[in-house]
Amino acid sequence: MQLDKVLHQSEVAFEQYKTISLADRASFLRAIADQLEGIKEALIPTACEESNLPEGRITGELGRTTGQIRLFAKYVVDGTWLEATIDHGDPGRTPVPKPDLRRMLVPLGPVAVFGASNFPLAFSTAGGDSISALAAGCTVVYKGHPGHPKTSLMVFEAIQKAIAEAGLPQGVFQHIEGGIAEGQALVQHPAIKAVGFTGSFKGGKALFDLANDRSEPIPVYAEMGSINPIIAFDKALGQQEQVAGQYAQSLTLGAGQFCTNPGVIFVPSSIAASFAQNTGKFLADTAGQKMLHDGIQTAYNESLDKLATSGELKWIQKAAGKETGHPALALTDLDTWIKEEALQEEVFGPFGIVVGYDSKEALLQAARSLQGQLTITLWASEEELADQGALISALQEKCGRLLFGGVPTGVEVGHAMQHGGPFPATTDSRSTSVGVYAIKRFARPFAFQNCPDSLLPDVLKDANPLGIFRTMDGVVGR
Amino acid sequence: MQLDKVLHQSEVAFEQYKTISLADRASFLRAIADQLEGIKEALIPTACEESNLPEGRITGELGRTTGQIRLFAKYVVDGTWLEATIDHGDPGRTPVPKPDLRRMLVPLGPVAVFGASNFPLAFSTAGGDSISALAAGCTVVYKGHPGHPKTSLMVFEAIQKAIAEAGLPQGVFQHIEGGIAEGQALVQHPAIKAVGFTGSFKGGKALFDLANDRSEPIPVYAEMGSINPIIAFDKALGQQEQVAGQYAQSLTLGAGQFCTNPGVIFVPSSIAASFAQNTGKFLADTAGQKMLHDGIQTAYNESLDKLATSGELKWIQKAAGKETGHPALALTDLDTWIKEEALQEEVFGPFGIVVGYDSKEALLQAARSLQGQLTITLWASEEELADQGALISALQEKCGRLLFGGVPTGVEVGHAMQHGGPFPATTDSRSTSVGVYAIKRFARPFAFQNCPDSLLPDVLKDANPLGIFRTMDGVVGR
Known part of the structure; x- marks a missing residue:
């Protein structure tokens, strides 16, 4: 043989x-x-x-x-x-x-x-x-x-x-x-x-x-791969348009075909809708890109179709077509996102969910229920994080790399990089x-x-x- | 709950x-x-x-x-x-x-x-x-x-x-x-x-x-655990009685109830029988010890009974009774030992097999067919090992610790100890x-x-x- x-x-x-x-x-x-x-x-x-x-x-x-x-x-x-x-x-x-x-x-x-x-x-x-x-x-x-x-x-x-x-x-x-x-x-x-x-x-x-x-x-x-959550606090969202643009750019980089693509962002519920609208504007201006191969395009289309029927999401931006990887964005609240496991699954492509949260306590509970991730990103000022030891500790259990600002896409090759994480992000x-x-x-x-x-x-x-x-x-x- | x-x-x-x-x-x-x-x-x-x-x-x-x-x-x-x-x-x-x-x-x-x-x-x-x-x-x-x-x-x-x-x-x-x-x-x-x-x-x-x-x-x-083979070359067996005594002592230490107990020793076939007889004399003088608990005693007795009916072993020393862990020793040749997988399984207790080998080439083939072990021990002079690079290389693939002289029982606690080995010695x-x-x-x-x-x-x-x-x-x- x-x-x-x-x-x-x-x-x-x-x-x-x-x-x-x-x-x-x-x-x-x-x-x-x-x-x-x-x-x-x-x-x-x-x-x-x-x-x-x-x-x-x-x-x-x-x-x-x-x-x-x-x-x-x-x-x-x-x-x-x-x-x-x-x-x-x-x-x-x-x-x-x-x-x-x-x-x-x-x-x-x-x-x-x-x-x-x-x-x-x-x-x-x-x-x-x-x-x-x-x-x-x-x-x-x-x-x-x-x-x-x-x-x-x-x-x-x-x-x-x-x-x-x-x-x-x-x-x-x-x-x-x-x-x-x-x-x-x-x-x-x-x-x-x-x-x-x-x-x-x-x-x-x-x-x-x-x-x-x-x-x-x-x-x-x-x-x-994983969904690489971003968790945003109020101060980081002060300049909403700029921040929304940064998120949209990371989400659509390479047609979203990165294992560190940030498929979900947690935002205070008071501004979740406006943040989603701002992000949606950027996405509407982002052209669809041809995906890696037909199989991936088909899988992306099917994932979006399935989510479209779930009724748990408010669609901010629907994919503009099925022939290439068009960006898409949806909005929901934290309770729904946690309850519906389908929302926590990776969609390989330029799709994101904006999740509104009501309190830091709710966020801590959500952190403890997260699946294993390659990365988690915190968008917050040093002052805002000073009393968030419990949250940071909980997030550490759920990922291999914790970012303070910036975006998870772009994995630096060096000595100190950790690209791995608790199951199901990796098997080890x-x-x-x-x-x-x-x-x-x-x-x-x-x-x-x-x-x-x-x-x-x-x-x-x-x-x-x-x-x-x-x-x-x-x-x-x- | x-x-x-x-x-x-x-x-x-x-x-x-x-x-x-x-x-x-x-x-x-x-x-x-x-x-x-x-x-x-x-x-x-x-x-x-x-x-x-x-x-x-x-x-x-x-x-x-x-x-x-x-x-x-x-x-x-x-x-x-x-x-x-x-x-x-x-x-x-x-x-x-x-x-x-x-x-x-x-x-x-x-x-x-x-x-x-x-x-x-x-x-x-x-x-x-x-x-x-x-x-x-x-x-x-x-x-x-x-x-x-x-x-x-x-x-x-x-x-x-x-x-x-x-x-x-x-x-x-x-x-x-x-x-x-x-x-x-x-x-x-x-x-x-x-x-x-x-x-x-x-x-x-x-x-x-x-x-x-x-x-x-x-x-x-x-x-x-594993069977921790010892491989003896001619020169190491020059003073046969002393070496047989060393083997018998390691084999019976703590009634053989160590995971590094040397359950098999490979000896040139020209002297395998006499080495086995010499070892047998020491074992005959070694009293049976009470084993850790009844379950282990029963398992030891059953393993020996099973091997006794296999017909592939020449018994040098049969266990003197079943109430305690009495030492036992058998003799066979390399071809038989490799062919009969049952002979390669660990017997938890003071039982050993002396295996005669005809040539270094046969030994190399045997080394390559070994299961994963915690330890392998070489009894050979530095001169004898000078042209045995292939054997040492093959043995390295089969164990976690390779000893040059001495016995594998007695696991030193320190910085450089490796107590683990390829499956089935360990799962990792x-x-x-x-x-x-x-x-x-x-x-x-x-x-x-x-x-x-x-x-x-x-x-x-x-x-x-x-x-x-x-x-x-x-x-x-x-």
């Missing part, structure tokens, strides 16, 4: 790839970035054509993709992420000698990665999941997204060239195509040791369940899929006991030849 | 407990250790009586328990474990301002802990799971082990006194009793955010499945249940974006008032 062959190659390649030096791993990653830049003249128009995303956006996304690859390359050699920890032994200790113990993170093995349609570069073939798995020392079997097959193969060829340049086996990164059945078979294959996924709740949860039903369960890191709140800590998803701790120095990896040798930060007998240092 | 009340108290207590300072959390942990020492005159005989373990062992275990509590107290205030990471913003960056991002680990919430019968103190009520959860800032609902109910309640009362002394709500640590149904209801309760478990594969896997079937799946850290190879890193099981990353300094926790304030190691704009320092 073809898949068996692919996975066998991945396992064989893993045995070699996991042993190369951190510096060589970093060079390999940089070579991928170089190869991608080398094909940008052909890659950018192809990605634009397949995703319906404008050239400026795709150009920016390529920069984001190569930037994050180079960030991982730097982070890999830094080595702090390996959590190298040494407890020296004491053969003379009584009643029993103290062993010499040396612990570090080691790669999990071959990883299956599923890319996202909304980021054909940054969250796809050479996106954050693939690159962080490679950075951790894992091999990757990537399942191409059917939404951008040519783009995916072009990126794959660039990675193959980088592999050849680095003198690594081609099994380090492999590309398979197919539909749901092929994806399921990949996750169920015994050689796969972890899964990275970005996409819908339905898709991510299905892979999570499959992975847990294996005879050897494996971790699944599925980032499944202990992880991030953006930023350098994403590497830790694909590693596990391993300890050597009383191992001769000659047999230890450089990371753990007494002389610290790599000069990395380590914890030595309980003290961090180099 | 009673359980609802317990969990409601746990949630309410969590809101307060998670906010106390690291120093106060550490003081609280030390108070638990002090309270336990204060009741040792009554606690030790009770634990001995309920577990059938000798006084010396229980006295040592109490020292281990209080020692690890104080280690966690020290580790909590050290703060490195919080992975505090700050990326300063740049409002002037174009085309978009760079946000200020600050990331740290935050506690998961109320944790359910299930203790082990074989460590009535160190892996039970105030054992590693409970203490690491408290250290992380989680509240705990502990399900008492029916094997040592009085011991469990005594320890619980000691913790309650420490809670009162610290001025914390009693909901920080609660104790429930019951059987399997009560344990299942606890894991299924929506307020529970993670599970710690030490025990059998059957029990751990059942809780893992329940947790994944919840509408909000949660992590389960189940340490389920990314974690350890012994050593300071156990704390990370009960935390998740969380990021503040553009948060005013006044609203940030001390861990992330610009001035670094706690003086902890942090990653600042990509550089580790204080």
Whole structure:
């Protein structure tokens, strides 16, 4: 069977790839970035054509993709992420000698990665999941997204060239195509040791369940999006028109096709209607954009149709048509929003709900009943928040990133980013899929006991030849 | 319902407990250790009586328990474990301002802990799971082990006194009793955010499945034991009698009731029979010990009866009786051992299999077919291992701790210990249940974006008032 062959190659390649030096791993990653830049003249128009995303956006996304690859390359050699920890032994200790113990993170093995349609570069073939798995020392079997097959193969060829340049086996990164059945078979294959996924709740949860039903369960890191509430206090809404414009802009960015799209905003009920009207004006002036593919357009249309019949929403702006992703906005009150679970589900596209709340107490209750989110945003002055410790505490339990001002769209790639959150935003709140800590998803701790120095990896040798930060007998240092 | 009340108290207590300072959390942990020492005159005989373990062992275990509590107290205030990471913003960056991002680990919430019968103190009520959860800032609902109910309640009362002394709500640590149904209801309760478990594969896997079937799946850290192979090369067996004695001693320690008990040893086939005979002599001289409880004795007897009828083993030493845990030893060859999966299953008790191997190549194949283990031990000289890179690499994929000499029983509590391993040794190879890193099981990353300094926790304030190691704009320092 073809898949068996692919996975066998991945396992064989893993045995070699996991042993190369951190510096060589970093060079390999940089070579991928170089190869991608080398094909940008052909890659950018192809990605634009397949995703319906404008050239400026795709150009920016390529920069984001190569930037994050180079960030991982730097982070890999830094080595702090390996959590190298040494407890020296004491053969003379009584009643029993103290062993010499040396612990570090080691790669999990071959990883299956599923890319996202909304980021054909940054969250796809050479996106954050693939690159962080490679950075951790894992091999990757990537399942191409059917939404951008040519783009995916072009990126794959660039990675193959980088592999050849680095003198690594081609099994380090492999590309398979197919539909749901092929994806399921990949996750169920015994050689796969972890899964990275970005996409819908339905898709991510299905892979999570499959992975847990294996005879050897494996971790699944599925980032499944959320509705990313914004909570606005009075003072932040002082300049209503400006603030409404900011919300409308974030809501319609990229036709609302971001996992951090703010699908709901909580506003004091005294001004909820006027805020909604102001936002609606901006949306009326925002042209519909072609969505990523027909399936997403259809899903968006169906979601709006379903909500239109619910009777629980006052429509401020109805979508101006069904051929592209036209913005839409509705208004309701907090009690209704909490009672009707359908209103809390993500609508992938430029649709928002303005929810009026009567009091801070009601808001606190609502916060405690929220589902897990990638982000929650507070629009409030420092003074207004001074006595809102309980609210901030409750919101912290419900998200991975809490913003004070600004908008959740635009996920900075860096060291301190957390892009993940409590279920159902992701299947594993202990992880991030953006930023350098994403590497830790694909590693596990391993300890050597009383191992001769000659047999230890450089990371753990007494002389610290790599000069990395380590914890030595309980003290961090180099 | 009673359980609802317990969990409601746990949630309410969590809101307060998670906010106390690291120093106060550490003081609280030390108070638990002090309270336990204060009741040792009554606690030790009770634990001995309920577990059938000798006084010396229980006295040592109490020292281990209080020692690890104080280690966690020290580790909590050290703060490195919080992975505090700050990326300063740049409002002037174009085309978009760079946000200020600050990331740290935050506690998961109320944790359910299930203790082990074989460590009535160190892996039970105030054992590693409970203490690491408290250290992380989680509240705990502990399900008492029916094997040592009085011991469990005594320890619980000691913790309650420490809670009162610290001025914390009693909901920080609660104790429930019951059987399997009560344990299942606890894991299924929506307020529970993670599970710690030490025990059998059957029990751990059942809780893992329940947790994944919840509408909000949660992590389960189940340490389920393994057979902890020892692999012996020729030179290590030069002084056969001495080495056989070392193996026999580790195999029968505590009546074999350790999760790191070495249930199988691989020996060159040319000397397998004589090694087995030598080991058998030691075992014949080792008296049977009363096992932890009747259920374990029965399970041990049944396992040996089942193996006795398999016809695949040559018995070197049969158990001298069924009333206590008498040592037993059998001999077989590598092909048979690999073919018969029943021989690879853990027998909880003082039973071992000596497996003869014909070549290093056969050993490598066997290594690649091993199930996940907590530990694997190599008995070989540095010279013998110099060309065994492939074997060491294969073994690394199959365990959490690789020992060079010595025996796997005796799990050192420290910074560098890894007590965990690939499934089925544990349900989560990314974690350890012994050593300071156990704390990370009960935390998740969380990021503040553009948060005013006044609203940030001390861990992330610009001035670094706690003086902890942090990653600042990509550089580790204080």
